[in-house]
Amino acid sequence: MALKELEVRYATKRSRDYKLADGEGLHLLVRPNGSKLWRMKYRFEGREKLLSFGAYPQLGLAEARLKRAAARLELAAGRDPGARPDRKPAMTFEKAARAWHEHRAASLDPGHAARTLARLERDAFPALGKTDIRAVTSADVLAMVRSVEARGALDVSRRLKQHVSQIYRFAIPHGWADTDPAAYLSDLLKPKPRVRHMARVGMEELPKLVQAIDAYDGEETPRRRAVTRAALLFTLFSWARTNETRLATWDEFEGLETAEPLWRVPAARMKMEREHLVPLSTQAAALLVSLREISKTGFVFPGDKPNQPISQNTMIYGCYRMGYRGRQTVHGFRGLASTWANEAESYRPDWIEMALAHAERDEVRGAYNSALYLTPRRRMLQDWGNLVEHMVTSDAGVRRDDVEEVGPPLTAVA
Template sequence: MPGKLTDTAIRGAKPREKAYKLTDGGGLYLEVAPSGGKWWRIKYRFAGKEKRLSLGVYPAVGLREARARLETMKETLRQGIDPGEQRKAQKAEAVVQGQTFEMVAREWHQKKLAAWTPKHAQQIIRRLENLAFPDLGSRSIAELGAPDFLAVLHKVEQQGHLETARRLAQICGQVTRYARLSGMVATDAASHLSEALSAKPVRHHASITDPQEIGALLRAIDDYPGDVSISFALKILPYVFVRSSELRGATWAEIDLDKAEWLIPAERMKMRRPHFVPLARQVVALLRALHNLTGNRELVFPGTASASRCISDMGLLNALRRMGYGRDEMTVHGFRSMASTRLNEMGYRPDVIEAQLAHAEKNSIRNAYNRAQYLPERRTMMQEWADYLDSLRAG
């Protein structure tokens, strides 16, 4: 018999201050956590005791599959077997036969922490916990084959999350590669899984690159009447074209206005290496003006709700929208594309541009010294770029 829930109701369920349940029937319910996570659970009785068991995370486990898992568990109960104890026994057997996928994945994740930003590390483990562990976590990694991983990935694809499926495939591939190199398994079962997935959709960050339109955008930013931190961040971003997170999280301790230098520490960089940003005269002037307002705080761009937290990426994006720039016209990341496109067209050396964009250097030895690479040329380029932007602003 169909339950009470529908996919529409589940998708529309919003998190509340406390966790709450959406009941489907037959002991099956969806628990919505304050964080927004949605967990399938079953409530059942065995030997006179009430018990609960997790059936996976929505949307990785859809409504139809959750009901199918419920029926499987009911059949287990009819056979006089406790599903919870059965699951424990299966996990124990997997450990005896060899390490489980979850055990190996968490070990791999722990070893990678030093090379990742906290945000990236959290994204990785959440994808594993929400999408891979429910189906694969308790199984011996030595017994898993490519079809097991593909079954999970295709499920994610069917939910419409094509890019997430590709990211998860990469993660699983790295985990099984680590297992092979560590001698836990003989073959890398999750290698090249992306080849069996749907074609990756081409996604570009909308960016303005036409000189006249750049000038109009800069004038719109100058006229923006919103929050001080947002306003100054948008004024500075075109000149420095760093990533949004690198600008928003800037501290005054990183910036030397007298030397016109900004050194972003490795822990705040995507590539986990320090990045040097020469500051043009225009940027120094803006930062000195902002220092009069926020210089007594640690953050250069503190948020309005709390001085201990920086402005958000959404705050910058909303400001662009209020200026009249739609999602297909300009994004926060688009300032990097703007600089890259124009500087290449203006004849600057691609290696110098890439170094200032803090893109990864393919040569690992050169990559280690990237912080100071092409520094004299980068200083010149950044000042000439700032003067060029001012000329466009002036029309």
Template sequence: MALTDTRIRQLKPDTKSYKVADGGGMFLLVTAKGSKLWRMKYRFDGREKLLSFGAYPETSLARARERRQEAKSLLAEGIDPMAKALADKDAAAARNEHTFSLIAAELVEKLRKEGKAETTLQKKQWLLDKANQDFGDLPIRDVSPAKILATLKKVEALGNYESAKRLRSTIGQVFRYAVATARADTDPTYALRGALIAPKVSHMAAATNREDFAAIVRAVWGYEGGSPSTRAALKLMALLYTRPGELRLALWEEFDLENAIWTIPASRTKMRREHVKPLPALAVQILADLRHETGSNYRVFPSSIARDKPISENTMNQALRRMGFEPDQHTSHGFRASASSLLNESGLWNEDAIEAELSHVGADQVRRAYHRAAYWEERVRMAEWWANEILIFLSDSDR
């Protein structure tokens, strides 16, 4: 006999669960605790299976019968309704769990575990935040090229052409990771190549002739503004010409002042390998004086605003602006080009030794080992020679 709502309401729990049939394999399971659960028994590929349609009254009698009919229609087409229900459940979970923002966060964490520099990760997260604002909550499969382009165009409209280009690249990286982990089928940013205004290629501004660089050195040593960290960092940029992030994020534990060695950890170098630099006597003295001024802080160049954070690259560039050097004249990164140009111009040093000091050595393992072993003594002499050149620039100003 088919069920009715009246009869269902009258069903009472017993000491054991029992079934009340509605026909077509569907029945209501009344549990000992009083729950009333819709079930449907069917056979597929010779095996007996059991579908669940929910509980009464949340799933009404009419809705349960609709679901029974849907299941019978699938069976008529040779489709297992249980397998279909599980696939639909997985698809719904994927839509809710595999959002762009969650996959992007996974990617950033993966890169962190692979040893990418924290500054690189921060820049990547800054870009991803722009994407997350617009479509971070969407399932990644629902993020279309049109949605991505709208976000890129907002950045481009501000005149930030390079940022728009990097944002497209970063979004593409998220999609390629999603494809690799079977949560997306394609990278839609590929279709957007050529859609953005190409930024003009500009190199880091640097003084690359002796006279101009000498003027910068004299300005840096005569600068009385900023914090002790900023003043020392600029002097050491001139002396050591590392990448700005390698210097300003330095910790005291990396320095062996007694043996005049600075070991930059692989996590902070562009090439992701440890880089050991010889320290000229002038650099050792600057570092010793700075430590006396800044005290026991574990950072070599603590910010004057937040002592647990380092100075920023912008802090050094702003100091150069206050000295009168415009962005197209010299930047903190420009000290590398200045040193490279003048060291090569001197004709005193092996080009490979200069490249090794700049941490430009290629990826070949044998060549890297050779550079470290063969050029160390030359690099030590070169470091002292370069420091002496800077002292000459300073002494020239007194004449």
């Protein structure tokens, strides 16, 4: 049904965009800020497109219908009414995206900024880059996202959708675009597969596991045995992921022999692509200090090959050798620590999630909450270190021939 002038004049704003249709593709888009914009949807060569005519009341209903009629004449003649044959688009998606990236790059970690631009150059620019930013439709963005999902990169596809929305939020105030075509695509994204929790023993078996690690006897040489044992213990103490531990370098640690030792894990090695600060317990710091005697490279946990860290499988094979195949993984150490901290009811969930380097589930809250909680996390990890140390008993089977290789056993670390 055709619109009436009074319907257009008195259309009120709502919490979300909505449309008032006039027929033959013409509609009035009413924005949450109260602006009213004339749009016309049409198809050309099998592709859905969108024309922008102007804002109401500067462009009235009658004038909008005249523009619709002119556009339909172009379509009838086999021409695209939205085409600009004599000049390039005033602002392409790629130009706007690069302007957005340049605007925010200085506030980002260089590695994170480079990865963001690389994603756009690999996936977004080939699909959308040369298109006038006003002409990009939701279908265009969804097609780009689907192509990324097709290769199994679900995390990348979600990040790209977020980048597109951020680019449009930057472009709209500059007058380059009017709407965000990615705004309502969240429900159409392919869901992430259900998280498969890594195997771990029950909390009642934690003391036995700690004792098995402290008495580790699964490598051919004392040096390999000492490094594997230290890597397992340090990962248990710090709640780190496997790659965060095995690729650790000495220059990432500060104040190991002070009251506030700290580990700065660079953003490039973090799952969430941002620097992670780990306040170390006295047990973790003492373990590192004792390890310096056998670490002859820049890596804290050196492997058998020159200037290389321990392999990806070193620690998990260590769990196998201790008899925990299928029952306990290295990643499962994090689950044990999280269970302990949550069940203790003495530590806020924010501290626990930050210690595990998890992303804020509430994206809006995450954008504003930049607290690091270093002081309460230091106390929490120190309590955990004290608990783990207490679990090691005098009959844990620590071999004295390893003392010179990696320093004192855990039972002697203060």
